[in-house]
Amino acid sequence: RVKQDGRNSYAFYTESLTQESVAKLKLQSALHDALELNAFHLEYQPKISFRTGDVVGFEALLRWVDPVLGSISPDIFIPLAEKIGLIQDIGRWVLKRACEQGQRWRKQGVSFGRIAVNVAGQQIQRSSFVDEVAEILKQTGLPASSLELEVTESCMMSNPELVSQDLAKLGQMGIELSIDDFGTGYSSLSYLKKLPLHKLKIDQSFVAGLPFDTHNTAIAKAIIAMGHALNLQVVAEGVETQAQADFLKDNHCDHAQGYFYSKPKLVEELTAFLIADDRV
Numbered sequence: 001r002v003k004q005d006g007r008n009s010y011a012f013y014t015e016s017l018t019q020e021s022v023a024k025l026k027l028q029s030a031l032h033d034a035l036e037l038n039a040f041h042l043e044y045q046p047k048i049s050f051r052t053g054d055v056v057g058f059e060a061l062l063r064w065v066d067p068v069l070g071s072i073s074p075d076i077f078i079p080l081a082e083k084i085g086l087i088q089d090i091g092r093w094v095l096k097r098a099c100e101q102g103q104r105w106r107k108q109g110v111s112f113g114r115i116a117v118n119v120a121g122q123q124i125q126r127s128s129f130v131d132e133v134a135e136i137l138k139q140t141g142l143p144a145s146s147l148e149l150e151v152t153e154s155c156m157m158s159n160p161e162l163v164s165q166d167l168a169k170l171g172q173m174g175i176e177l178s179i180d181d182f183g184t185g186y187s188s189l190s191y192l193k194k195l196p197l198h199k200l201k202i203d204q205s206f207v208a209g210l211p212f213d214t215h216n217t218a219i220a221k222a223i224i225a226m227g228h229a230l231n232l233q234v235v236a237e238g239v240e241t242q243a244q245a246d247f248l249k250d251n252h253c254d255h256a257q258g259y260f261y262s263k264p265k266l267v268e269e270l271t272a273f274l275i276a277d278d279r280v
């Protein structure tokens with residue numbers, strides 16, 4: 001009796017494992033085909049200046065809609081792309097598309113500040129990264145002064161010497177550099193001072209607790225103060241309410257991004273934001 005129970009639960013266990021790995025394999029092979037199938041597109045989310053209310057830029061966010069599996073979150077497929085060696089190709093595609101869009105807006109006379117593109121750790125750690133960025137700017141015609149790159153703390157800290165040289169080159173070209181999801185990874189404060197950065201983005205997990213959670217208010221205030229002390233602009237991501245926006249503005253945060261202003265949208269849906277900014 002005992003034996004049989006054991007066998008049954010073993011069979012059950014392997015079966016569910018198999019189902020899980022089949023699902024994983026399906027996801028992987030779909031991701032392999034995604035570029036060729038044209039299954040990616042970008043959405044753009046505006047960043048707003050607390051001081052003037054103007055749009056100061058847009059963040060490009062990658063979307064994947066597989067014909068069979070449907071829409072899959074970047075929180076799932078970006079780490080997968082890193083794991084299976086697809087992030088270089090996908091990352092290059094994103095950068096190219098975002099730069100093309102920026103150049104299109106420039107030709108239309110739309111002032112959009114900067115286009116921000118997320119860069120994965122593996123991308124920036126490649127020795128050819130700076131050349132790739134330069135090449136894409138040349139191909140698309142977008143000036144470096146219209147581009148911003150968002151990098152997470154952990155991907156810089158894993159090889160700070162090497163990465164900081166590349167960041168310096170990108171900075172010299174006129175590209176702005178932001179630390180994304182700040183406060184969630186671990187940063188060495190001494191490197192933070194040495195790296196040629198322009199902005200810190202307060203992670204949305206801290207913004208979510210504003211303005212009432214005493215822990216999060218303390219962290220947000222500290223990040224803003226530290227950012228300003230290091231001569232960096234501070235951006236709050238995930239701003240969803242007026243009360244959060246008021247708190248951040250009162251505490252001298254520079255820029256805001258979040259559903260309170262706009263969800264990420266297709267270019268065609270952004271007209272209101274682009275027109276509003278164009279009047280300035």
Ligand code: C2E
Nearest residue numbers: 061062074075078094118119120238239240258259260264
């Ligand atoms: P992230 O760079 O920190 O981007 C911000 C995420 O927060 C986006 O999620 C955005 O849609 C979401 N968001 C914006 N405002 C709000 C808000 O008010 N409330 C809430 N709850 N969420 C908000 P998304 O688009 O799902 O992207 C998730 C992450 O995937 C990004 O986080 C980024 O790390 C990564 N990612 C997205 N696109 C790319 C890409 O092209 N390349 C790389 N390497 N990573 C990307």
Ligand code: MG
Nearest residue numbers: 059118150180
């Ligand atoms: Mg980002």
Ligand code: MG
Nearest residue numbers: 180181201237
């Ligand atoms: Mg972020």
Ligand code: MG
Nearest residue numbers: 180181203204
């Ligand atoms: Mg994030």
